[in-house]
Amino acid sequence: RPPPAAGGAKSISHYPMNGLTSSWQPLARQEHVLILTPITRFYEEYWNNLINLNYPHELIDLGFILPRGREANQAIQRLDEAVNALQTGPKKNRFASVSILRQDFDSPFSQSEKDRHALSSQKERRAAMARARNSLYTTTINAGISWILWLDADIVETPASLIQDMASHNKAIIVANCYQRYVDHGESKIRPYDFNTWQDSEAAAKMAQNMGDDEVIFEGYAEMATHRTLLASMRGAGKDINEEVPVDGVGATALLVKAEVHRDGAMFPSFPFFHLLESEGFAKMAKRLGYQAYGLPNYLVYHYNE
Amino acid sequence: RPPPAAGGAKSISHYPMNGLTSSWQPLARQEHVLILTPITRFYEEYWNNLINLNYPHELIDLGFILPRGREANQAIQRLDEAVNALQTGPKKNRFASVSILRQDFDSPFSQSEKDRHALSSQKERRAAMARARNSLYTTTINAGISWILWLDADIVETPASLIQDMASHNKAIIVANCYQRYVDHGESKIRPYDFNTWQDSEAAAKMAQNMGDDEVIFEGYAEMATHRTLLASMRGAGKDINEEVPVDGVGATALLVKAEVHRDGAMFPSFPFFHLLESEGFAKMAKRLGYQAYGLPNYLVYHYNE
Ligand SMILES: Nc1nc2c(ncn2[C@@H]2O[C@H](COP(=O)(O)OP(=O)(O)O)[C@@H](O)[C@H]2O)c(=O)[nH]1
Ligand SMILES: Nc1nc2c(ncn2[C@@H]2O[C@H](COP(=O)(O)OP(=O)(O)O)[C@@H](O)[C@H]2O)c(=O)[nH]1
Ligand SMILES: [Mn+2]
Ligand SMILES: [Mn+2]
Numbered sequence: 084r085p086p087p088a089a090g091g092a093k094s095i096s097h098y099p100m101n102g103l104t105s106s107w108q109p110l111a112r113q114e115h116v117l118i119l120t121p122i123t124r125f126y127e128e129y130w131n132n133l134i135n136l137n138y139p140h141e142l143i144d145l146g147f148i149l150p151r152g153r154e155a156n157q158a159i160q161r162l163d164e165a166v167n168a169l170q171t172g173p174k175k176n177r178f179a180s181v182s183i184l185r186q187d188f189d190s191p192f193s194q195s196e197k198d199r200h201a202l203s204s205q206k207e208r209r210a211a212m213a214r215a216r217n218s219l220y221t222t223t224i225n226a227g228i229s230w231i232l233w234l235d236a237d238i239v240e241t242p243a244s245l246i247q248d249m250a251s252h253n254k255a256i257i258v259a260n261c262y263q264r265y266v267d268h269g270e271s272k273i274r275p276y277d278f279n280t281w282q283d284s285e286a287a288a289k290m291a292q293n294m295g296d297d298e299v300i301f302e303g304y305a306e307m308a309t310h311r312t313l314l315a316s317m318r319g320a321g322k323d324i325n326e327e328v329p330v331d332g333v334g335a336t337a338l339l340v341k342a343e344v345h346r347d348g349a350m351f352p353s354f355p356f357f358h359l360l361e362s363e364g365f366a367k368m369a370k371r372l373g374y375q376a377y378g379l380p381n382y383l384v385y386h387y388n389e
Numbered sequence: 390r391p392p393p394a395a396g397g398a399k400s401i402s403h404y405p406m407n408g409l410t411s412s413w414q415p416l417a418r419q420e421h422v423l424i425l426t427p428i429t430r431f432y433e434e435y436w437n438n439l440i441n442l443n444y445p446h447e448l449i450d451l452g453f454i455l456p457r458g459r460e461a462n463q464a465i466q467r468l469d470e471a472v473n474a475l476q477t478g479p480k481k482n483r484f485a486s487v488s489i490l491r492q493d494f495d496s497p498f499s500q501s502e503k504d505r506h507a508l509s510s511q512k513e514r515r516a517a518m519a520r521a522r523n524s525l526y527t528t529t530i531n532a533g534i535s536w537i538l539w540l541d542a543d544i545v546e547t548p549a550s551l552i553q554d555m556a557s558h559n560k561a562i563i564v565a566n567c568y569q570r571y572v573d574h575g576e577s578k579i580r581p582y583d584f585n586t587w588q589d590s591e592a593a594a595k596m597a598q599n600m601g602d603d604e605v606i607f608e609g610y611a612e613m614a615t616h617r618t619l620l621a622s623m624r625g626a627g628k629d630i631n632e633e634v635p636v637d638g639v640g641a642t643a644l645l646v647k648a649e650v651h652r653d654g655a656m657f658p659s660f661p662f663f664h665l666l667e668s669e670g671f672a673k674m675a676k677r678l679g680y681q682a683y684g685l686p687n688y689l690v691y692h693y694n695e
Contacts, residue, residue, distance in 0.1 A: 101493035170399040187407035217654035348523035348656035354677040371660040
């Protein structure tokens with residue numbers, strides 16, 4: 084299914100949405116996937132992992148969005164170079180299309196790990212992220228897209244079959260477990276990184292009850308003991324990588340979504356939605372729209388280690 | 390600004406969002422407008438009014454969405470004929486592009502006036518409308534679009550300068566006052582039609598406070614006396630057509646929206662959002678995103694009279 088005609092003979096396009104599937108066998112059905120990445124820094128390792136994904140590149144559209152500002156200027160330059168090299172290289176490696184959006188607003192914070200993760204920064208930061216994600220998908224989803232893969236720009240390692248693996252679960256929303264590699268006394272180890280995928284708890288529900296409409300619960304901060312069950316903590320070494328668990332909040336580091344979920348209106352709230360922002364609020368909104376999110380405790384992807 | 394490249398040389402597109410304006414002078418800046426119409430019945434009068442809009446057609450993309458089902462089969466046939474005739478006719482009349490989407494679900498109700506407006510039908514009906522609108526804009530907004538004009542398929546008369554007139558107010562969201570022509574004892578008269586544009590009231594706020602998350606307030610039903618101030622009732626005969634008033638709920642019969650509002654994530658809730666659905670919920674969500682909606686009490690458009 085081609086993207087909308089742009090200035091063709093009569094410029095009329097018909098899109099029967101019931102002809103568009105998002106199935107557990109996307110490859111067999113030649114389903115189109117849109118990979119979306121908000122990006123402030125360009126990592127070689129992200130790019131190499133991306134181009135090594137073994138879902139056919141001609142079935143993949145890429146979309147990037149960058150904030151204004153100097154750091155993003157550098158990122159866009161390196162992204163441009165990488166994209167240009169790829170799209171003029173061997174045909175089989177090329178992606179179907181690449182869209183690079185530049186926001187009309189800057190990222191609200193310096194991008195050092197410490198600043199980013201300070202609790203005081205979270206509300207403004209997650210709101211900016213949400214707006215970036217919404218602009219990105221709204222502008223790039225066309226009528227031919229079956230799946231959206233949200234993949235953060237600092238995800239440096241995934242299985243090459245990421246798309247096929249996650250789609251095989253046939254869930255409307257499914258998220259990998261985002262870990263990080265590090266070296267401890269010369270030994271290579273892994274540790275949890277993303278705390279945004281969780282199952283809700285009574286403590287969090289109680290916290291929410293006593294909050295005003297504009298207050299937000301953030302996960303992973305000692306100041307707010309939510310006692311939610313984190314996907315990060317559900318991993319069992321050597322356990323089935325296909326194990327799936329229902330979740331109430333999701334992170335968007337490596338998140339596969341059936342396009343109909345976004346088409347139905349599930350977006351990333353930049354305002355507190357049931358006291359949740361951005362990807363966590365997205366899962367809640369999707370639930371209100373009738374879609375249940377799932378996490379994969381033993382299926383790991385790795386975040387860059389700054 | 391052209392729509393995203395589809396399979397061009399390298400298929401790489403750059404979209405600096407700060408180069409995209411939605412200004413009070415869209416014509417002078419050659420801004421692109423996307424007209425979106427959910428449609429179950431095709432009215433000749435709607436089509437004639439649409440093609441008489443005097444904003445340059447080459448700056449206008451059209452998007453339609455139809456449900457499944459027999460009635461829509463007839464509508465799509467007539468729409469196709471009209472579109473084909475226009476897009477193969479004189480160049481100056483042609484629109485930049487026309488996208489026709491067909492839902493994968495049927496409209497939940499028969500479309501007779503009485504059935505549509507029964508209070509018992511509203512929740513399901515407005516939810517289906519919301520889903521249709523969300524699919525439509527998500528699939529058709531591209532990076533070149535500055536404005537979205539929501540125009541219902543049964544709006545049969547507007548000023549030819551509708552787009553310029555509404556844009557000149559330079560509001561993120563602005564809605565015309567939707568009336569209906571009828572004949573009374575051989576005399577042609579007008580009466581209010583759309584009650585979805587209103588300013589909130591204390592009575593409605595109190596009603597909301599005592600409701601569960603899933604309950605909805607519908608406007609225009611005696612069973613639910615909201616005492617909201619309706620745009621329909623603010624009209625003054627012979628008064629300034631440029632008068633504008635802030636509103637808290639909007640109807641979508643003739644609604645002009647800056648594209649950034651949808652890009653930021655404002656959608657049509659198909660679930661109760663602050664006890665509001667669809668276009669009324671859209672205004673509330675936009676407000677949460679920082680956008681205020683306005684209504685034009687003396688600027689009239691006319692709904693078909695069944
Ligand atoms: N476009 C855009 N991307 C952002 C912004 N802030 C962060 N990002 C990107 O969004 C993703 C997640 O942000 P990050 O700061 O890594 O979140 P963390 O991993 O939770 O610390 C990464 O790919 C970032 O490069 C922003 O303001 N605008
Ligand atoms: N695609 C789609 N369009 C619909 C559906 N129901 C109504 N419409 C269209 O949406 C617009 C508003 O609906 P309508 O029934 O006229 O609402 P009313 O004017 O408030 O009675 C009209 O253009 C209808 O043709 C639906 O289920 N799917
Ligand atoms: Mn990160
Ligand atoms: Mn109508």
